[in-house]
Amino acid sequence: MTSVGNIREMFPGGNTAYGFYSFYDYIIGPEANRIFIIKGGPGVGKSTIMRQIGDEMLQRGYDVEFHHCSSDNDSLDGVVIPAIKIALIDGTAPHVVDPKNPGAVDEIIHLGDYWNEDGIRVYKDAIIGHNRQIKYLFDRAYRYLAAAKSVRDDISVSIESCVDKAKVYHLAYDINQALFKDMPVSDRVGKQRHLFASAITPDGIVDHLDTLIVPQAQRYVLKADIGSGSSFILLDVAKAAEAVGYDVELYHCPLVPDEVEHIIIPALNTAITISCRFEDDATLIYDMNDCVDSDKLNALKDKISKDRVMMDSLMNEAIISIAAAKKVHDEMESYYKSNMNFEDVQQAKNRLLERILKYAAN
Incomplete structure (x- = not known):
């Protein structure tokens, strides 16, 4: 069988x-x-x-x-x-x-x-109107997401000001050594594949990480906050993997796709992730709080907390608009379904x- x-x-x-x-x-x-x-x-x-x-x-x-x-x-x-x-x-x-x-x-x-094209044409005005409404709702959602990014940027700048970048570079070096020590530069350059493991959907932020970072994989977890340098480390490890000939999957932040949240190196059966979900059975955990000056960060704690509340509120407004757009889209689907x-x-x-x-x- x-x-x-x-x-x-x-x-x-x-x-x-x-x-x-x-x-x-x-x-x-x-x-x-x-x-x-x-x-x-x-x-x-x-x-x-x-x-x-x-x-x-x-x-x-x-x-x-x-x-x-x-x-x-x-x-x-x-x-x-x-x-x-x-x-x-x-x-x-x-x-x-x-x-x-x-x-x-x-x-x-x-x-x-x-x-049945004739049947669909009966709904011409409704379809045009629905498409116009869907565009409006997505445009509105994207304005809220852009605003959420601005607040997130403020959090990032605050935390980054407390980070010892030399320690971040050392951490990236340590991870690369753990994965690629003694491996020669390859004649074959590895390929990068860029996707999202999570997305901002009508149901909120949804992810499928459990199907990507499987139990049998070597799991390296970065305990990291916004602006602490995790994306830099992941991109650095991805480049090192390429240099020794390994293909890499890079999974991007659903709000700010410039940043990377997880990488998978299939040939090594290895994943590096910022998701705390995998801490209990992680191969290794790297705590990026060790790269942060806790006294400096404490002085900014209230400001960062306010920013987080504001960012979450803006994200929720965006999700409400995306959900409303889906509802209109579902209505429009009925015009086609009845004529298929x-x-x-x-x-x-x-x-x-x-x-x-x-x-x-x-």
Whole structure:
């Protein structure tokens, strides 16, 4: 009996202080055998098709990546089957994806072939109005997230002023020595893959870390606060891993994607994370409070506490707007669902699965 494959879950894009931020180019690399870009309106079955195919490949023993939508965590924006280098990607806004190598690697699967256009046109004014409302709500959310970043920056500057940077550099050196000591610089430069492990969604901040940092991995935990230097360390370790030929996955901060919160080095079965969730069974814990002047930090404690309250409030307002946008989007989906031939959509899914299984057989 074939054992079931493993699931990894992440976000290829996010609602951030900079607006919608895309790492869709990292869903699958240039070595892909086939990329199926699925087009169509809301509610036409894009996510359902991807999930069904992903589940089928899991049952056949293949490891599968589920790439979630940050604006609807229950919906998928992509599925990757790494062993056969196949990806299915939602190619619709706000993360429009079009073929880069049409025919050779990428192709479009258009679910609009299975809708009743006359029926959808009845809802033309409502659809235009809903899209306008969704844009307004996301723009509002992004203004709040930008404001939250400004307050977060204030926290970061305050804490950074208390950090002994020489100690941060020493800590980065110690971690690199622990991981890569005596390893020569490689003729092969490692590759970086950038994604989000967590996202700001209608349900709040959601993460899928437990599917990425698995129990059997070597887990290094950085006990770190905003501005304490953890992102610098993670980026430094990622560069060192590249230099000795290891590929690295970098998982970015959902609010400020310039910063990195977790890295995974698959070939070493190693993860380094700022999440305190993994402290109990960590391989090693590095406490970045040791790099901080506690007396200086104490003098700023009240100011930082006020900033945290303000940042949380702004984040909550953004989440309320994102949730409201999802509610409007759900209403718009109903106009399409009632005008779809889902039997034909399922037949299209079956044909797509057959093609994918042929790649698996080769």
